Amino acid sequence: MANKISLFSVLILSTLIQTFSVAAQTSDDALAVGVAAIPARLDPLTDRGDGPGLLAAACDTLIGLGRDGALVPGLAREWRFDADARGLTLELRTDRTFPDGEPVDADAVAASLGRMTGDARSQRRAELAPVAAIEVRGRHTVYLRLDRAYVPIAARLTGRAGMVTQDIAEDSDVPCAGPYRVQARRGEGMLELARDPSADDAGYSRVRVVAVGDPALRLARVRSGALDLAGDIAPADAAEAANEGRVRIVAAADPGAVAILFNLKRGPRAAARISRDIGARVAFAAALDLKALAGFSGAGFFVPFEGTAPPPAARPAPFELTVPGDAMSLALAAEIAKQAAAAAIAVKLRARDPARAELDVQNGDFEAALVRVPSRPDPDMHLQPMFHCAGAANDSGYCDPTTDDMLDRARAETDPVERAGLYAHIETRLRENLPAIFLFRPARLVAAGPRAAGFEASADGGWRFSAIRR
Numbered sequence: 481m482a483n484k485i486s487l488f489s490v491l492i493l494s495t496l497i498q499t500f501s502v503a504a505q506t507s508d509d510a511l512a513v514g515v516a517a518i519p520a521r522l523d524p525l526t527d528r529g530d531g532p533g534l535l536a537a538a539c540d541t542l543i544g545l546g547r548d549g550a551l552v553p554g555l556a557r558e559w560r561f562d563a564d565a566r567g568l569t570l571e572l573r574t575d576r577t578f579p580d581g582e583p584v585d586a587d588a589v590a591a592s593l594g595r596m597t598g599d600a601r602s603q604r605r606a607e608l609a610p611v612a613a614i615e616v617r618g619r620h621t622v623y624l625r626l627d628r629a630y631v632p633i634a635a636r637l638t639g640r641a642g643m644v645t646q647d648i649a650e651d652s653d654v655p656c657a658g659p660y661r662v663q664a665r666r667g668e669g670m671l672e673l674a675r676d677p678s679a680d681d682a683g684y685s686r687v688r689v690v691a692v693g694d695p696a697l698r699l700a701r702v703r704s705g706a707l708d709l710a711g712d713i714a715p716a717d718a719a720e721a722a723n724e725g726r727v728r729i730v731a732a733a734d735p736g737a738v739a740i741l742f743n744l745k746r747g748p749r750a751a752a753r754i755s756r757d758i759g760a761r762v763a764f765a766a767a768l769d770l771k772a773l774a775g776f777s778g779a780g781f782f783v784p785f786e787g788t789a790p791p792p793a794a795r796p797a798p799f800e801l802t803v804p805g806d807a808m809s810l811a812l813a814a815e816i817a818k819q820a821a822a823a824a825i826a827v828k829l830r831a832r833d834p835a836r837a838e839l840d841v842q843n844g845d846f847e848a849a850l851v852r853v854p855s856r857p858d859p860d861m862h863l864q865p866m867f868h869c870a871g872a873a874n875d876s877g878y879c880d881p882t883t884d885d886m887l888d889r890a891r892a893e894t895d896p897v898e899r900a901g902l903y904a905h906i907e908t909r910l911r912e913n914l915p916a917i918f919l920f921r922p923a924r925l926v927a928a929g930p931r932a933a934g935f936e937a938s939a940d941g942g943w944r945f946s947a948i949r950r
Contacts, residue, residue, distance in 0.1 A: 509684055509685045509686060510672075510684060510685075510686040510687065510688045511683070511684040511686070511687045511688070511708050511709065511931065511932065511945060511948060512688050512690065512706070512707045512708045512709075513687060513688070513689045513690065513707065513708065513709045513710070513711075513943070513945075514689075514690050514691075514692040514698040514701060514702070514707045514709065514710035514711070515533075515534065515689060515690075515691060515692070515698075515710075515711055515712075515943075516691070516692070516693060516695070516698075516711070516712055517691050517693070518534070518668065518669070518670070518671050518689060518691045519533070519534065519535075520668070521652065521653060521654075522534060522535055522538055522539075522653040522654065522656075522662060523645070523653065523654040524539060524596075524604070524640035524641070524643040524645060524654075524656070525595060525596060525599060525601060525602050525603065525604065525645065525654070526601050526602070526603055527603060527640055528603055531855060531940055531941040531942065532639060532640055532643075532940055532941065532942035533941065533942060533943060534671070534689060534943050535640060535643065535656075535942065536938065536940070536942025536943050536944050537658070537659070537660050537673060537687065537942075537943045537944060537945055538653075538656050538658045538659075538660050538661060538662060538673065539640075539643035539644070539645070539656030539657070539658040540554055540555050540576075540643070540644070540656070540657055540658045540659070541554045541555065541637060541638050541639065541642035541643055541644075542554050542555050542556045542559075542570060542589065542637040542638075542642040542644065543556055543559060543634055543635075543637045543638050543642055544638060545638040545857055545938065545939050545940055546939065547732075547936060547937075547938065547939055548939070549857060549939045551634055551635065551638060551857075554637075554638070554642070555572060555573055555576060555584060555589070555642075555644055555657060556570040556571060556572055556573070556637075557571055557572065557573050558571045559571065559634060561631065561634075561894045563894075564629060565626075565629035565630065565631050565892050565893075565894050566625070566626045566627075566628065566629050566630075567623060567624065567625050567626060568623070568624040568626065568633055568634065569617075569621065569622075569623050569624075570589070570621070570622045570623075570624070570637075571620065571621055572584065572585065572586060572589060572620040572621070572622065573620070574620055575678070576657050576678060577657070577678045578646055578655050578656075578657055579655050579661040579676055580646075580655065582646070584644055584657040585619055585620055586616045586617070586618060586619055586620055586621055586622045587616060588644060588646070588657075589622050589644055590614045590615075590616050590622055591647065592643075592644045592645050592646075592647075593608070593611070593614050593622075593624075594614055595645065595647055596608055596641055597611055597614075603640075604640060604641040607636050607639070607640075607641045608633075608636060608641050610626045610627055610628050610630040610633055611624050611625070611626060611627075611633070612625050612626060612627040613625040628892075629891070629892030630891055630892070631858075631860075631891055631892065631893060631894055631899070632858040632860040632861055632891055634858075635856075635857040635858030635860075635861065636858075636861075638857050638940070639857065639940065643656055643658075644656065644657045645657075653665075658676065659675065659676055659944075659945070659946040660673040660674060660675055660676060660687060660945065660946075661673065661674055661676055663686070668691065669690065669691045670688065670689065670690055670691070671688075671689040672686060672687070672688050672689075673686065673687040673688075673689065673945075674686055683934070683945055683946055683947060683948040684945065684948060687945050690707065692707075692710070695710075695712055695713055695714050695717065696714065696717055698710035698711070698712075698713065698927070699713050699714075699717050699718070699721060699727075699927050702727050702927040702928070702929045703721065703726045703727055703927075703929075705929060707929065708928070708929045708931040708932045709926060709927065709928055709929070709932045709935060710926065710927045711924070711925075711926050711943070712924070712925070713729070713925040713926065713927050714925075715925060718731075718925045718927065721927060727927045727928060727929055728927070728928045728929075728932075729925060729926070729927060729928075730925070730926045730927075730928055730935060730936065730937045731923040731924070731925055731926075731937065732923060732924050732926075732937030732938065732939065732941070736852065736853050736854050736855035736856070736862070736921065736922070737852075737853045737918045737919070737920065737921050737922075738812070738850070738851075738852055738853070738918075738919045738920055738921075738922060739850075739851055739852075739853055739916045739917060739918045739919060740801070740816070740848055740849070740850055740851075740916060740917045740919065741841065741846075741848065741849050741851045741875060741876050741915070741916045742754060742755055742761060742847075742848050742876055742914070742915055742916065743755050743844060743846050743847055743848065743849075743875075743876060743877065744876050744877045744878055744915060745876075745877030745878075745879070746844030746875070746876075746877040747843070747844035747845060749800075749844065749845060749846055749847045750844070750847075750877065752797075752799050752800070752847040753796055753797040753799070754796050754797070754799040754847060754848060755847060757796065758913065758914060759796075760795075760796030760797070761796070761914040761917075762914060763795050763796055763823075763825065764796055764820060764825055764917075765914060765917050766823075767819055767820050767822070767823035767825055768816065768819055768820070768917065768919075769819055770919060770920065772815075772819070773812065773815060773816065773819075773919050773920060774919065774920035795823070795824060795825060796825055798825075798826035798827070798828060799826075799827060799828070799847045799848055800827075800828045800829075800830050800846075800847045800848065801813060801816070801817070801827050801828065801829055801830060801847070801848045801849065801850060802830045802832060802837055802840055802841065802845075802846040802847070802848070802849040802850070803829055803830065803831050803832065803837065803849075803850045804831075804832065804833075804834040804837040804838070804850065805831045805832055805833050805834055805837070806834055809834075809850055810829075810831060812850065812919075813829050813831075813850055814829070816850075817829055830846075837849065841875045842875055844875070844877070851875075851916075852922075853866070853918075855940060855941065857939070857940065859890075859903050859906075860887070860890060860891045863887060863903075863906060864887050864891065866878075866916075867880075867883055867887070867906075867910060867915060868883070868884055868887050868888075869881075869884050870884075876915045876916065878913065878915035880909065880913060882909060883906060883909050883910070883913075886902050886905055886906045886909065887906060889902055890902040890903055890906065924937060924941050932948050933948070934947050934948050935947070935948050
């Protein structure tokens with residue numbers, strides 16, 4: 481009994497010490513943030529994550545992204561395209577500096593963009609591929625000469641390609657022009673950020689980012705006050721916490737989407753009737769309750785994809801749906817199969833390791849597949865690769881000259897109203913041909929405690945702390 485009491489006492493003491501230690505970290509002027517993992521290096525040049533993440537806390541972009549996804553001024557106070565959309569002029573702000581006090585002027589921006597396009601290590605070269613030349617046309621004016629008419633280049637500059645950095649020789653965090661700078665690292669589990677005095681409206685003077693792998697544990701620490709913010713909260717846990725009222729759940733609709741992609745022309749699996757018969761795909765689409773699917777996995781935190789399914793047609797033969805083997809995808813796929821079965825459509829689920837499922841789709845080894853369409857600030861950035869005949873990510877094999885023509889015209893159109901009209905026609909064309917069924921737009925869920933008043937989720941999932949007040 482003595483040994484059991486002793487062990488129990490040690491466990492209690494250990495828990496109390498850990499809680500006190502983490503809570504003490506939030507008692508000063510530091511915002512405590514929990515994330516799944518901390519990148520080994522903060523550098524927009526080499527980062528390969530699925531979004532800006534923590535880079536957004538330290539690096540402002542040339543063009544900003546509003547909460548509604550609209551382009552807004554950033555380090556560039558204004559920008560304009562040439563009439564033929566083959567050139568973009570950036571007029572920079574005159575009051576921004578790097579952490580060492582050096583000005584963020586045209587020379588610095590040109591050097592940063594040159595690093596993004598010319599460095600052999602750069603992960604941004606494809607994003608900036610249309611940039612043929614970078615010209616300094618004044619102390620605060622930069623001109624991008626393009627090799628083609630390409631309006632989406634402005635949207636590219638809202639992400640990592642538009643983060644303005646200084647070049648350093650050592651392999652460490654890279655200084656950016658932004659509201660916070662990296663002050664220190666504590667192993668692989670903690671990153672400390674300090675506010676840059678030259679930045680706009682910065683909130684807490686310090687931000688302490690802690691790696692907490694388990695999303696339930698991240699949420700629990702916000703509820704206890706050990707953390708002020710925690711990202712990537714599971715929908716079911718978030719719903720429970722929201723009902724209790726202990727924390728605020730912030731949900732931001734993701735411009736990306738969850739979709740069912742059909743293999744129309746690639747490999748032996750394209751011989752399935754669902755691939756060859758538009759009527760079979762239409763019937764399957766009509767059998768799905770999109771609103772129910774949107775709410776099924778997210779407990780109300782998902783936003784349905786706008787639009788309606790096409791009218792029903794002939795019932796398709798049984799087909800196979802390749803599904804990534806994570807819990808959310810499997811549960812969603814089971815509901816899809818259930819809804820299809822109610823319409824006498826047999827869907828066989830083919831569960832694969834997530835990485836293997838992605839590889840199967842890229843190789844054409846699927847009949848239909850549940851896929852995640854990445855978040856992008858401009859529709860060209862996912863529609864052109866996915867649905868243009870020559871698209872780099874055209875995994876369905878969809879090829880339609882009418883769609884190609886509209887996609888090519890849309891990326892060269894500078895009038896936003898005309899451009900929106902073209903994308904409306906493209907969406908109609910895709911609904912008519914159904915290379916994919918878009919199910920819903922997911923939401924990113926963040927738990928915010930009382931010390932994180934004012935936190936708002938960003939459209940691109942980046943962490944931005946400057947507006948947070950106690």
